[in-house]
Amino acid sequence: MASFSLHGIPVSRGIAIGRAHLLTPAALDVKHYLVAQEQVEAEVERLQQAISAVHKELQTIWSELPKDAPAELGAFIDVHALILSDPMISEAPLDIIRTRHYNAEWALVTQIDELSAQFDEIEDPYLRERKADIAQVAERVLKILTGSAQLLPAPDGLDESLALMIVVAHDISPADMLRFRDRSFSGFVTDVGGQNSHTAIVARSLDIPAAVGVSRASSLIAQDDWVIVDGDAGVVIIDPSEIVLEQYRERQAAQLRVRKKLGKLKKTPAVTRDGVAIALLANIELPEDCAAAMDAGASGVGLFRTEFLFMGRGSASKLPSEDEQFEAYRKAVVAMKGRPVTIRTLDIGADKPLDMIEHNALNPALGLRAIRYCLAEPRLFLTQLRAILRASAIGPVKLLIPMLAHAFEIDQTLALIEQAKAQLRDAHKKFDGAIQIGAMIEIPAAALALPMFIKRLDFLSIGTNDLIQYTLAIDRVDHEVAHLYNPLHPAILHLLSMTIKTGERAGTPVSVCGEMAGDIHLTRLLLGMGLREFSMHPAQLLAVKQEILNSDLSQIEPYVRKILRSVEPGMIGDTVAQLQAL
Incomplete structure (x- = not known):
């Protein structure tokens, strides 16, 4: 297979190299059918049990949070639990089952589609991307309903430095990211998302290289493909050549050295x-x-x-x-x-x-x-x-x-x-x-x-x-x-x-x-x-x-004066690059 690259939004710096592990959304292909009147309450109970199961799942994830887990993770798990308890998820789909006789999966997806349409009207990018959290909660419920909950494979004994896993999905919830963290998970790629999505925030806090908004990544990348995630540029390279792979491994090693050096600056005054x-x-x-x-x-x-x-x-x-x-x-x-x-x-x-x-x-x-x-x-x-x-x-x-x-x-x-x-x-x-x-x-x-x-x-x-x-x-x-x-x-x-x-x-x-x-x-x-x-x-x-x-400000200021006098993008870009090289 020929190498190719995809472009998305960089949300967390660094480089990850590994094999692709695909997660298939349960919501992509749920069954749509009507239930008989005498089966309505049984269908209601089926959805309630699925919601209850997800509540327990989130509680388990919360209780197993490692001590060094970023605070954002616990907070976002709490948010997902709150969303799950909200009437818009816990009650509205039940009403749809009772009034329209939809099966549980169809009722849930119908409600989520209506909520998503409302969130699309929000102008604020941070709040608009909260619709992803609702979709992620619904996805967990759907996986229980359809029996399609996926687990990551156990390490297969390969050299982990060569076999680290890149999770590729339509979207990934923060709770799932926590599960992946302990399973040789070194990076992720999603079809959707932006700078302000919870997934992006957690990626930054965990310091995991990631690219989001990589349109059609989950359909173009195959299971076990070799993948490079360039989190600095938001670029994903699939089936890279040996030369490209070696170049990125060298960059990865250099970045690790730089990060160790940065850690020593925590108590150094910014002067x-x-x-x-x-x-x-x-x-x-x-x-x-x-x-x-x-x-x-x-x-x-x-x-x-x-x-x-x-x-x-x-x-x-x-x-x-x-x-x-x-x-x-x-x-x-x-x-x-x-x-x-x-x-x-x-x-x-x-x-x-x-x-x-x-x-x-x-x-x-x-x-x-x-x-x-x-x-x-x-x-x-x-x-x-x-x-x-x-x-x-x-x-x-x-x-x-x-x-x-x-x-x-x-x-x-x-x-x-x-x-x-x-x-x-x-x-x-x-x-x-x-x-x-x-x-x-x-x-x-x-x-x-x-x-x-x-x-x-x-x-x-x-x-x-x-x-x-x-x-x-x-x-x-x-x-x-x-x-x-x-x-x-x-x-x-x-x-x-x-x-x-x-x-x-x-x-x-x-x-x-x-x-x-x-x-x-x-x-x-x-x-x-x-x-x-x-x-x-x-x-x-x-x-x-x-x-x-x-x-050194005395060296910088003449370049900045030159930038502010210019109206040509090329000259501005060149002078900013010169500033970087000082």
């Missing part, structure tokens, strides 16, 4: 060669992520995404209470042991799956989302503000507001924060009265109107993901236009540089918390622009620190 100190912070989704942040030597949390607390609730009446939110924020503050924790308020849209408000927006990206949504739902917003403020009494907390663009939005937000403080005083609850309040700069209008932000707020955090998306009118998860998503576009570079310089002149701290902050190819560019605070996934922190330790 450039010419003595400029840089703050390296972590982005987290869950309080449990703080362990990885601390292990990587983060100087704090630069972005705590709170959306996770609000997912899978089903209705507004089931949203997290003030006490539940406070407990999550408190855990993060305690875990960071005195290091600052920046908590971002709810950054979601008006999404049907969360059942918060009716969603009629033609373009959710430009509709009622993030702070716009929170200002439209002041009770929900005040509840979250009180919880965050209470956490500020435990340790250093900063409050970050997403998607601000107008002065009146800032003023309304500040008024609600003062109202939340007054409510806490009335309830005799402690908080930091001088808590710092900042804005996400992620809309071009915000970057172009910085004085009104600086006048009212304490700090700024640039969300490069959305800033690039809105400036270039690109949905980066839309495969048809994803190639146009370019962080080195001259307009993006000017907005970044202008924001950093304006903040510096005003004495207002500016950080970058988007993907650009964790990209080592852009570290020196951002340093040369004047950035002194980076926030990224904990797994990226040590590599970025190494770039900083090897950088």
